[in-house]
Amino acid sequence: MKTLLDKLWEAHIVTPETQDIPAVLYIDLHIIHEVTTPQAFTVLRERGLKVRRPDLTLATMDHSTPTVPVKSFKDLQVISASAAGQIRQMEENCEEFGIDLLGFGHDSRGIVHVIGPELGATQPGKTIVCGDSHSSTHGAFGALAFGIGTTEVGHVLATQCVLQRKPKTLSISVDGNLPAGVSAKDIILAAIGEIGVDGGTGHVIEFRGDAIRSLDMEQRMTVCNMSIEAGARAGMIAPDDTTFDYLAGRPRAPQGSDWDAAVEKWRTLHSDVDATFDKSVTLDASRLQPMVTFGTNPGMVIGINEPVPASSDASFRKALEYMQVTPGKPMTGNNVDVVFIGSCTNGRLSDLQQAADVLKGHKVAAGVRMLVVPGSQQVKNEAEALGLDRVFKEAGAEWREAGCSMCIGMNGDIALPGQLSVSTSNRNFEGRQGQGARTVLASPATAAASAVRGKVTDPRTLV
Amino acid sequence: MKPMKEIRSRTVVIPTTDIDTDQIIAARFLTTTTREGLGASVFFDLRHDRDGNINTNFPLNQPEAKGCQILVAGNNFGCGSSREHAPWALLDYGIRAVISTEIADIFRNNSLKNGLVPVVVDKATHEYLLNNPGIEITVDVAAATLTLPDQRTVEFPIDGFARHCLVEGIDQLGYLLQQADKITAFEEARS
Numbered sequence: 005m006k007t008l009l010d011k012l013w014e015a016h017i018v019t020p021e022t023q024d025i026p027a028v029l030y031i032d033l034h035i036i037h038e039v040t041t042p043q044a045f046t047v048l049r050e051r052g053l054k055v056r057r058p059d060l061t062l063a064t065m066d067h068s069t070p071t072v073p074v075k076s077f078k079d080l081q082v083i084s085a086s087a088a089g090q091i092r093q094m095e096e097n098c099e100e101f102g103i104d105l106l107g108f109g110h111d112s113r114g115i116v117h118v119i120g121p122e123l124g125a126t127q128p129g130k131t132i133v134c135g136d137s138h139s140s141t142h143g144a145f146g147a148l149a150f151g152i153g154t155t156e157v158g159h160v161l162a163t164q165c166v167l168q169r170k171p172k173t174l175s176i177s178v179d180g181n182l183p184a185g186v187s188a189k190d191i192i193l194a195a196i197g198e199i200g201v202d203g204g205t206g207h208v209i210e211f212r213g214d215a216i217r218s219l220d221m222e223q224r225m226t227v228c229n230m231s232i233e234a235g236a237r238a239g240m241i242a243p244d245d246t247t248f249d250y251l252a253g254r255p256r257a258p259q260g261s262d263w264d265a266a267v268e269k270w271r272t273l274h275s276d277v278d279a280t281f282d283k284s285v286t287l288d289a290s291r292l293q294p295m296v297t298f299g300t301n302p303g304m305v306i307g308i309n310e311p312v313p314a315s316s317d318a319s320f321r322k323a324l325e326y327m328q329v330t331p332g333k334p335m336t337g338n339n340v341d342v343v344f345i346g347s348c349t350n351g352r353l354s355d356l357q358q359a360a361d362v363l364k365g366h367k368v369a370a371g372v373r374m375l376v377v378p379g380s381q382q383v384k385n386e387a388e389a390l391g392l393d394r395v396f397k398e399a400g401a402e403w404r405e406a407g408c409s410m411c412i413g414m415n416g417d418i419a420l421p422g423q424l425s426v427s428t429s430n431r432n433f434e435g436r437q438g439q440g441a442r443t444v445l446a447s448p449a450t451a452a453a454s455a456v457r458g459k460v461t462d463p464r465t466l467v
Numbered sequence: 468m469k470p471m472k473e474i475r476s477r478t479v480v481i482p483t484t485d486i487d488t489d490q491i492i493a494a495r496f497l498t499t500t501t502r503e504g505l506g507a508s509v510f511f512d513l514r515h516d517r518d519g520n521i522n523t524n525f526p527l528n529q530p531e532a533k534g535c536q537i538l539v540a541g542n543n544f545g546c547g548s549s550r551e552h553a554p555w556a557l558l559d560y561g562i563r564a565v566i567s568t569e570i571a572d573i574f575r576n577n578s579l580k581n582g583l584v585p586v587v588v589d590k591a592t593h594e595y596l597l598n599n600p601g602i603e604i605t606v607d608v609a610a611a612t613l614t615l616p617d618q619r620t621v622e623f624p625i626d627g628f629a630r631h632c633l634v635e636g637i638d639q640l641g642y643l644l645q646q647a648d649k650i651t652a653f654e655e656a657r658s
């Protein structure tokens with residue numbers, strides 16, 4: 005009668021939790037990037053400590069890295085001296101502490117949460133942390149994966165452990181068939197709308213139900229990715245054949261007889277039939293439609309044809325004022341300035357494919373800037389092999405190098421003050437995509453359709 | 468980390484709900500490689516207008532906010548990104564405790580590791596604090612209580628271990644390093 009969380013938790017306890025002291029939890033995979041690690045390495049240096057398990061540490065650069073296409077990575081123009089310094093320090097830190105860095109020019113460089121799965125380093129049953137809140141993405145494989153701060157990054161580097169209290173469990177069950185034009189992004193946006201941006205606080209969400217089971221791995225990652233937007237510690241989906249098929253043959257996945265043994269073990273990783281959760285929510289997939297945000301947090305979300313709600317709450321009204329939207333009217337029809345396809349939420353191959361399918365035979369509307377930023381170097385190569393880059397370029401979109409780009413806007417890829425951006429990323433916070441920029445979160449299909457029409461557009465109306 | 472036993476200060480109130488860490492410190496300030504000096508960037512886009520002028524309406528910019536060490540904020544403070552720069556920036560600015568009805572998990576964790584005290588209170592106490600900005604209150608970390616000007620005392624939840632570390636100024640890495648033998652045993656048992 006155990007939940008998936010129970011099973012993962014118990015398998016990683018070095019010392020159990022007591023009333024006085026949290027558990028010491030062992031970490032199987034630590035993913036690091038340039039922005040949230042420099043201060044952690046400084047602590048190690050000050051205290052004369054080593055990295056305990058460089059072999060369990062996966063390092064890359066993604067956040068402050070430029071995505072402007074270059075012939076050679078030597079030509080990269082980094083946005084500022086401090087960003088360049090951060091990138092240089094990441095290289096030096098990895099060198100000094102003996103960590104392999106998937107840096108510039110490396111075929112496997114990319115967004116932390118895209119490359120872990122891609123390499124097969126993300127596996128069922130693992131505990132995975134990263135100094136980044138969207139670590140929940142890896143939970144799609146039946147891993148316990150959560151974001152940590154820089155102090156904890158230091159803890160993991162030095163001891164391969166974190167101090168943790170066991171979170172509570174929240175079951176979100178999604179049943180029924182997804183209608184055409186509706187995707188994983190719409191499921192998770194609807195779920196956040198349902199439980200609110202603090203609905204998951206203190207909990208690990210387990211996504212269940214046949215609508216979740218029918219998703220491919222890339223879509224499952226989209227769902228788990230945004231668990232943090234509901235305030236949850238982590239999101240997870242029990243592994244199944246879809247998971248194993250995805251992982252088979254990937255470079256860092258187990259090989260040969262190790263593979264068979266691993267799969268056998270992984271098959272036990274699911275919540276038992278009679279397991280109980282602290283909270284449960286159900287959603288009917290067949291009633292979902294493309295979702296868009298209208299406010300300044302991901303919980304302020306509606307169906308694409310629904311009117312923006314009204315409220316007398318001061319924070320709510322402030323959000324609508326910032327977004328320049330009117331209650332009573334749907335988001336469709338709002339003029340769009342920028343469209344961003346990318347991020348660890350929707351920057352994988354199938355996301356780019358969905359956007360390209362919508363775009364094919366159309367042009368990006370005059371006055372709209374569309375950026376397509378692959379989540380990793382590998383996604384970029386695969387997309388180019390399929391000719392997706394040509395679809396984007398012919399339509400008038402920019403085809404960029406891999407990175408976080410406009411999801412966080414710290415590498416210079418930003419929307420201008422007042423501009424409306426339809427974005428496949430995960431946060432529509434004030435200023436997230438640039439000071440004064442207004443963000444509407446949506447699926448790749450909705451974002452691409454909006455680029456074509458120059459207005460927020462229901463992808464189902466574009467044929 | 469310096470021991471943090473008690474904070475007595477007037478409050479500054481930012482009543483907005485769901486204040487995320489992007490608002491506390493915007494991404495463009497995260498290219499730093501140190502912890503120091505982030506106070507100048509805290510709430511930058513709320514403290515300034517788009518031309519960089521001071522926004523005098525923002526609570527932190529009002530004369531009475533000067534020197535306040537306790538921030539009272541709307542529900543669900545610190546949601547969003549895991550950036551530890553958020554508590555670093557608040558501390559560097561001079562904030563020592565944050566009070567709300569809910570404080571997001573990662574932000575709370577990060578705060579506790581740096582000596583910023585996260586205080587979660589009930590709705591009624593929150594309402595009272597929101598409606599009475601600038602009152603002097605005491606956050607007693609050791610007792611896990613908040614004392615209001617009328618001497619009313621409100622308890623707040625705080626993890627016992629985190630509290631012990633705060634009060635004694637202990638950093639948790641030291642504790643983890645002491646577990647080295649157990650960590651090795653764990654690794655050996657699994658391989």
Ligand code: SF4
Pocket residue numbers: 066067115116117136138347348349407408411412429430
């Ligand atoms: S794409 Fe966005 S959310 Fe994902 S890791 Fe990068 S900055 Fe964070």
